[in-house]
Amino acid sequence: HKDKVPDTWIRKQTLTNAERYITPELKSYEEKITGAEDRLFALEQQIFQELLIALQDFIAPMQVNGHVMAVLDVLCCFASNALAYNYKKPEVHDGNALQIQSGRHPVIERHLPPGEDYISNDTYLNPETQQIIILTGPNMSGKSALLRQTALITLMAHMGSFVPAAQAKIPLTDKIFTRVGASDNLSGGESTFMVEMNETASIINNLTARSLIILDEIGRGTSTYDGISIAWSIAEYLHDSPFAPKTLFATHYHELNELENRFPRIKNFHITHKEQGNKIIFLRKLAAGGSTHSFGIHVARMAGMPPALIQRAHEMLQQLEQQHGDGALGNKPSAVATLQAMPAREIQLSIFDAHSATFEAIRELLQAVDINRLTPVEALLKLQEIKNKIQ
Structure with missing residues (x-):
């Protein structure tokens, strides 16, 4: 269909199965769009420079006014804080x-909970x-x-x-x-x-x-x-x-x-x-x-x-204080010697730690329950019983 292309169209690009054309009107729009950003920047610079030239005689008074306003702003903030706090x-x-x-x-003091001084x-x-x-x-x-x-x-x-x-x-x-x-x-x-x-x-x-x-x-x-x-x-x-x-x-x-x-x-x-x-x-x-x-x-x-860690820390602290709390400075054993002399703790800790007795009772309670015969109401009552033991 190349013979159907109007004479006013200008061929821009040839592809494998097609050709691209552009009209003078589109070319004009393309140039306007492409150069718009550059012209916009140049126009901004021109306006800004004209503004600077126009303000040359007023820069010193503006700087003085700005400084005065800044000082007033700071002093007002000082006064406001002093009155409020x-x-x-x-x-x-x-x-x-x-x-x-x-x-x-x-x-x-500004971030304390309400009512706390x-x-x-x-x-x-x-x-x-x-x-x-x-x-x-x-x-x-x-x-x-x-x-x-x-x-x-x-x-x-x-x-x-x-x-x-x-x-x-x-x-x-x-x-x-x-x-x-x-x-x-x-x-x-x-x-x-x-x-x-x-x-x-x-x-x-x-x-x-x-x-x-x-x-x-x-x-x-x-x-x-x-x-x-x-x-x-x-x-x-x-x-x-x-x-x-x-x-x-x-x-x-x-x-x-x-x-x-x-x-x-x-x-x-x-x-x-x-x-x-x-x-x-x-x-x-x-x-x-x-x-x-x-x-x-x-x-x-x-x-x-963890409570086990805290308990062990207390044990070590008491041992160190006992060894270092008495006697002259020169006679005190070193901290390393004190720690080496301490008995090793049991490595196998109870999984329930300080609440072992309570959890053992809960274990026995659960083992005695026949889940197949337990009604929803009885299950809730058992849960309440367990909760009371924990508390």
């Missing part, structure tokens, strides 16, 4: 003492009398929250904001150093402990007399004795530093409580708790003196560890 005006002074009365964590705490640091606080206490008791809220209150005061505290006297602070959390740097070939040491070294090498230092569980990424030695040396170095930086040092190394007896400006504090039977109630209140227990096994139970 009962923040108080801090006193920023030229001295060195940091005093916070009834301080709170501005983030945590945040437990506030007082904090006092003074390079002359109480330069370093060694903070001990159980896991999950609130040590890290206290450290962070002190840093946040100091930062908020320097920002010009009211702070979550009944009263706060904050010294001028040029640097807030923090070493908290645990993370590695796999891409850089650095372990968790190496990252911790790098960050701590940066703090040690850059501190000033007006620095605030927050250290959370330094030395936990290595062996116990290495960790204690490093943590002790860091606290001692900070105490003897001519800058005497204010420091909050949270740790589970209760051996560091001895620092208070050897250095006049190091003080022991702990987060209080109350024991009721086998339960630990965290009071989350700061008190003078060191703590001697971390209650890590209790936290493991709260996390859902």
